[in-house]
Amino acid sequence: MPASHATPAAFPDVPDGFEPLQRGGPWFGQLGPVYARPAGETAIIIGLRLDERHLNVRGVAHGGMLMTLADSALGIAVHQAVALKGLATVSMSCDFLEPAGPGAWMEAHVELGRIGARMAFASCHLVVNGRRILRASGVFALMRK
Secondary structure, eight states, X not given: OOGGGOOGGGSTTOOTTOEEOOOOOHHHHTTOSOEEEEETTTEEEEEEEOOGGGBOTTSSBOHHHHHHHHHHHHHHHHHHHSOEEEEEEEEEEEEEOSOXXXXXXXXXXXXXXXXXXXXXXXXXXXXXXXXXXXXXXXXXXXXXX
């Protein structure tokens, strides 16, 4: 069973309103368990608890892991907003703003931009304790149904 599908009992300190996220493939599952909660009518906030697996040699969240979470959150938000067969990341840009360490609860907050016939634009912040630790923007190719 992928880690993102673990039961809430595996991490009893998950904030209220978050449920296990039942999306993503094997690569995304390695980040988990990953959780989500609704944020308005169509948006969700994705969260996870940082642990030792997520850290670099300096003992803070690894940049590649942060980018994986941001890319996944952006893609999930775009896919949720538009009836799609699929989508692909065309480009993504990230700014690393602050470090985050083990035990921190991290949330991905996505803002959708323009969604056209073939491309979608979105931005995301990863947030720990109210602090923005990463800013990302992405462009996605849309594969409509």
